[in-house]
Amino acid sequence: MAAGWQQLAVAPLFFLLLLLLLSGSCHATKPNMLNVHLVPHTHDDVGWLKTVDQYFYGDRNDIQHAGVQYILDSVVDQLLKNPDRRFIYVETAFFYRWWKRQSSGEQQTVKQLVNEGRLEFVNGGWCMSDEATTHYSAVVDQMTMGLRFLNETFGPCGRPRVAWHIDPFGHAREHASMFAQMGYDGFFFGRLDYQDRTRRMLAQEQELLWRANIDPLTFALDKNKKNPPGILPNGYNPPEGFCWDQSCDDPPIRDDPDLEDYNVDDVVMRFLAIATAYKTNHIIMTMGSDFQYENANLWYKNLDKLIRYVNARQGNGSRVNVVYSTPSCYLQELHRANLTWALKTDDFFPYADSAHDFWTGYFTSRPALKRYERVSNSHLQTCNQLEVLGGPVSRNGPFGEGNSQTMKKAMAVAQHHDAVSGTEKQHVANDYARRLADGWRHCQVLVSNSLAALTGSSAKRIYCDNLNISVCPLTESSKKFSVSVYNPLARPVTWPVRLPVNGTAYTVSDAKGQPVDCQVSNRGFAINELVFQVQAPPLGFSTYSVSLLQDGPPPAAATKHQVMCTGQSISLTQNFYWYNASDGNNSESDQPSGAYIFRPNSSTPFVISQRNSVVQEVRQWFAPWVSQVVRLYSDSRALELEWTVGPLPIDDSLGKEVITRLDTSIKTCEMFYTDSNGREVLQRKKDFRPTWNLKQSEPIAGNYYPINSRAFIKDDKDQLTVVTDRSQGGGSIHNGSLEIMLHRRLLYDDVRGVAEPLNETSAIFPEGLVVRGRLLLSLERPPAAADAHRPLAQEAVLQPLLTFVDGGLSPDTRLEVSGRGFSGLQAALPPAVHLLTLTQWDGDSVLLRLEHQFQSRESRVNSQPVTVNLQKLFSTLEVIGVSEMNLSANQWKDEMIRFAWTPQTGMHARTHKHTHTHTPVYLTGLLRLNCLVCTDQ
């Protein structure tokens, strides 16, 4: 094990370009020929038209024919038949399920195939995550889970060398950054704007270096741009006429001269015609597609013949050489070519596959699922932390057996590019939500056990999971209860707690019995709401007692939460609008708006209410289906807009895409800013793309970008930052304006496969889904804006967990009697440092990730290197060993070796070669710990 480290500098810059490590399992290529790399692969969605389990088993084949268990059975059988054959596998969520059903003999066979490079894992995360709507913390988690399984099962030969995102609908720079820090040598992807694709093909920039954050260079391949312009792309499919899966209809190679229709000559000629050279004398062909290789014999039997017959032409002077290959073998040949490559520093959003087909709808599709996924991530981090802090009793304690594993898996599948993206069928969306709920049930037991150990009180804890709709049976009925607030952040938080109650007057006190200000207000529905501020220490909790004073008439409208939009020099106007979703019937294109695609019928949205409300009122009703509560908490610098939208009316037969628009006097010059997967912020410009001359064909949809956690507009003086509580789409269509799409209800399918209109109803919402969410508005001026929105966004992502105990507060709250509550940390971390991960790794060790959460140059104070003393990190745990790892924790940091690449000269970015070495933005370590307080367990 590598030597431990204990003091680390964490800086916002990182850079990784190391030496080449050759794979010995690649087939030899021929230097004087065009080498065609055939890459047999299957693309197995971790849920889409069917649930992940239905896909695994091959259930509900009436919806879509797909059964992953059979794919893996079949591929292994076929690889064994010919040692030349290769296969890559991507989604560990499926592989893991299959693996555990194999006998040890079968497992040994597969290990042999992996060791020999015949079966190669690429990407290797639990799923192939969405890039627009996922938060980076959940992506890191799901990648870690998948890669860990591969690492523990197959060792170094099972470590993927390339990232493989052939299907997500546009590509985020943050993903490229994460992949680089996970040690990948290259990043293959498929979907980019059709105009960009055309330009790159002409410029031979189908391969490029992607500078994935402020400094690092990451090698990226857009493997799709091998098609001449105007020809429809293959996607990640095989060339036209060469699809031999059972799901394809292309003619097989008929090489029995005794039978009719001998076609070997024809096949060879067609193949030679498409095998034309690009930048190197190597090209890659993806031989596979969605859920293919269920009967791998069809593919391999014909590929064997293709290779044999095409290469036989070399005897007649052909200069084409075909080999079975993998992405890493192909990448190795590109590296050997020792060329320079085009440089890319922005990202690949938004994605359009033709002029009126912008995939910007899914930034907002299924807003309720998107929020539930975000909340679940927060719950999971809390669960992970409390598993560490509470020790083994967390998993098996007074409340039974609990675990974090179920929730980890549920969150991992929810990152899939048809999960949190909202582009799955309704029944599949329900399945993801159900899995998250099930995972949370297992975590609740763990959390109860852990809190019992930490507090010494085994009083039953109650979780009010429906506070978002103001439902909590305990608080609505109990005359006396306590509420504990656990804070998963590494710094103290103050948080407004709002509880549904039936009484009209309560007293609230903290653990020391000190009274806390509180207020009961009429929620507008049947019940009242009790509101008070709580505080909780880093990685710790505090407890408050609540007692009913009296029953009585509902209180008058709240007066304490005064709206404050003064002290700012900008004029801010907000309203709600809806775009009429295109039904596909117009002269320009027949593309309707749908789960993936956003395409308004007109660029002018319908205003929902003429009342432009300069933010002054506490409660606002814009329409029967749009309302808002505006709050400014006393010690917060952010304004909270709690919007409630739905059920969207469709009796006018118009699909609706509801936005809220904030119009300001900020001089934006068509610029605005959105984040990438919740981390770095990218500059956007209206009707502009940094790397090509955009011909804008959709003035609204073509200017929408994913807003994962925040967006802002600014000028020299002022800035309006909006922090969201889930992934949404948005843009700045007018100067000074920022609009965010909140909810969508559509009447047509957008013909991208899902075959259902995005029209969410349920038993609870038969008239259409009602969604509630929050926008946090900060008016902090540009120089300090990041200092405000970084912690604000983290608070929105990792929100405190409330647990309730009925009755009086336990007298023995051992760790809270000090008055500061319990904190797992000796002290709060510096503001620049975010504790990204603290989770049990195995019996002996925990995984810790610290992160420098400020981008380079965005804060005078915080965009600086920081030092953290790990020895003094935890309050109840002693660090007795540390081993640094790559971001995905599947490789020791000092063994991380990556290809070095050279960008083209003359590029605007500084070129980085083998000279730079930076400390990483993430610090990932396996820690061995000793529990200082749990000797009694």
Place this chain on the structure above:
Amino acid sequence: MAAGWQQLAVAPLFFLLLLLLLSGSCHATKPNMLNVHLVPHTHDDVGWLKTVDQYFYGDRNDIQHAGVQYILDSVVDQLLKNPDRRFIYVETAFFYRWWKRQSSGEQQTVKQLVNEGRLEFVNGGWCMSDEATTHYSAVVDQMTMGLRFLNETFGPCGRPRVAWHIDPFGHAREHASMFAQMGYDGFFFGRLDYQDRTRRMLAQEQELLWRANIDPLTFALDKNKKNPPGILPNGYNPPEGFCWDQSCDDPPIRDDPDLEDYNVDDVVMRFLAIATAYKTNHIIMTMGSDFQYENANLWYKNLDKLIRYVNARQGNGSRVNVVYSTPSCYLQELHRANLTWALKTDDFFPYADSAHDFWTGYFTSRPALKRYERVSNSHLQTCNQLEVLGGPVSRNGPFGEGNSQTMKKAMAVAQHHDAVSGTEKQHVANDYARRLADGWRHCQVLVSNSLAALTGSSAKRIYCDNLNISVCPLTESSKKFSVSVYNPLARPVTWPVRLPVNGTAYTVSDAKGQPVDCQVSNRGFAINELVFQVQAPPLGFSTYSVSLLQDGPPPAAATKHQVMCTGQSISLTQNFYWYNASDGNNSESDQPSGAYIFRPNSSTPFVISQRNSVVQEVRQWFAPWVSQVVRLYSDSRALELEWTVGPLPIDDSLGKEVITRLDTSIKTCEMFYTDSNGREVLQRKKDFRPTWNLKQSEPIAGNYYPINSRAFIKDDKDQLTVVTDRSQGGGSIHNGSLEIMLHRRLLYDDVRGVAEPLNETSAIFPEGLVVRGRLLLSLERPPAAADAHRPLAQEAVLQPLLTFVDGGLSPDTRLEVSGRGFSGLQAALPPAVHLLTLTQWDGDSVLLRLEHQFQSRESRVNSQPVTVNLQKLFSTLEVIGVSEMNLSANQWKDEMIRFAWTPQTGMHARTHKHTHTHTPVYLTGLLRLNCLVCTDQ
């Protein structure tokens, strides 16, 4: 090798019930439980929606997903994974193609599987022949070819024990008879009238003994009647909910408790619910269907689980035991049960699957293909015979390399139940025809070589294959040519030759120069017709010279072919009609008439011309699209009606099914007679079925039966026999009337899968196919009728082959100078004996089949045993060894051992147990020959 025999008694009776030979490879069953035999199988049509080669390779999967090469690959792989698994394979046409592409190692593996009974061949013919429209001689040939391959490849373990006709559309008694004589123990089939099915289910007569001709008993299973009445049948499919092929959507067994939707309990309960007992405590379930098992893993993985989980319930008291099985293992258990079985003596025609859905249309569908298949059979028999008679030089002689194998294979696939049946797609029908044409091209070289050897003349022979449409470039242009007539029958024939010519006067002389009467008549089209009678000896040929005398004006209407319908005491009226094919739109049912189904819209046909022509005219025009030539040749006792029908007009949007109806004064009492596969004749009665109380729902279609070679009506005094030149459908709807359907042109598909209306057009016939054919009418009275129609039908089946040589007759026609021409036989065989097969078997031996062609009791003279002296059979070949074999020549006759079965007592038939032994109706032998005249080769 068994001792040769040389003198044989051939009798019309046969009977075979011998001892049980146990298969050791069947899984043990449990005597006190219900044993469920799961039979994994695939049903691979030898052409239907795709051609046979397309099916083999998996080409044109856009039409239907099916690739037999992959099925066999996959099944073998999966059988190797678990020794308990079983599979049956049926169609040798496919298996043979696959086998020859396997390495010797792979072949060894498959042999091992066959030897262990894990892969079992059933049926084993080249295809699964149609039963209504095939001639028995072609069926015997195709079965022989398939079984020979299995025998030579796998030995006794490859010999199928059961016949398996799960798909043909009704079942012929002659097939049961042939199968018995081929040594099968049982006959599994699927399609019988839905009323019959219901009755048998209630009476527990799903298994029955089928007395397949006048005496033999054959064991037959209708495996489909396991469904309660009113439930749609599975056909040969698995029970509902248990189809696990890639083409099915049933839920797989989901037995991982960690995943959602664990369904083992549900599957087991559903299975136990359908596993209810029948006559024995054994039931069979066909686990497979059309082209299934392309990915056998899906099936076997789930079947393994089904067996494991269902049998595990035995520990909890379940009385159901599930095993992998095969039809022969199931049959063995039935035999062990030692029960008595219901007896059946008629056949299973017509087949209806519901009240208005009679599958009687295909009796006539594609009349041109049906005729071409029949002519091709005649050509093939000639080719086979001349290969034997001409010796090795036939295959490689002055005209190059020829063979009979291509034609044998083409004829074999044409017997498939979607080939000659006319129920395939148009492009597939074209493929069958093309294969026959290609086979005939190879045979032509062989015939030319053989005739060159036999005549000593290597003059180039010309084949006029288009004489059916009066086209022959040679005869139309040459001033002097000779025509040779080869007669494949074992008795001399006289035959009218009609040749298209442009001249108006010719002389014709035989080989000795004797003049032959001839006549030139106006054919009604652009050319004239030269007509003369030729004679040819048994298995021999004669040659005639033709010389143009003069060119001149077309002759007057022929006078020589006087119509003679006198001398008979019956009144015969003929006319042509058409039924308006149902378009599916009526109150009773929405079933349209189509390739399979015959369903007239009304029972009253439209008369094509009001002129009821008492047969008096030589040429008759009934409509622009129906005409007829009537001929009575001078020395013939049969009247020839040459009909020409088409193009059927459809501009009235009415589908048409054209019949000719012969109305007589014969008192038929609703009885009539049709043959079974061209051999035995069965009695039919209007609106009646021998074994159940028919509820007639289709007065026309429900009274149609296949007419393969002949039909007749009779009373005590008179009989009208019609001999056809192809398979047709027909019936006797009115007393004294016999109608035969000649041509069909339909506008709708009949929803049985073919998905094309039967509407034949082509480049030659863009307005619709024109079909020409012949009916031979005999008025021979009942006692002697068979003596007339037996040879007449054989002449129609095995017609002489004409070959032409341009220029003068070769002076040295060595074998013909004797004046009697060449005959391969020393003497004609007795009238009762038909030489069914004479074909080269291998370098050393030939296969000979003789047949007693008279049915029991149908002729005073000929329905008697006959003796043939094989030693004195051939004129140019010496028989030096004979080994008797079963009908399909895959087993020595004395090793033929079959199960014995006991019919129920009280049945109307005489019961036959182990006591009877008759000589067979067929005599099949392998002969070693010595050529007496070909020493010079």
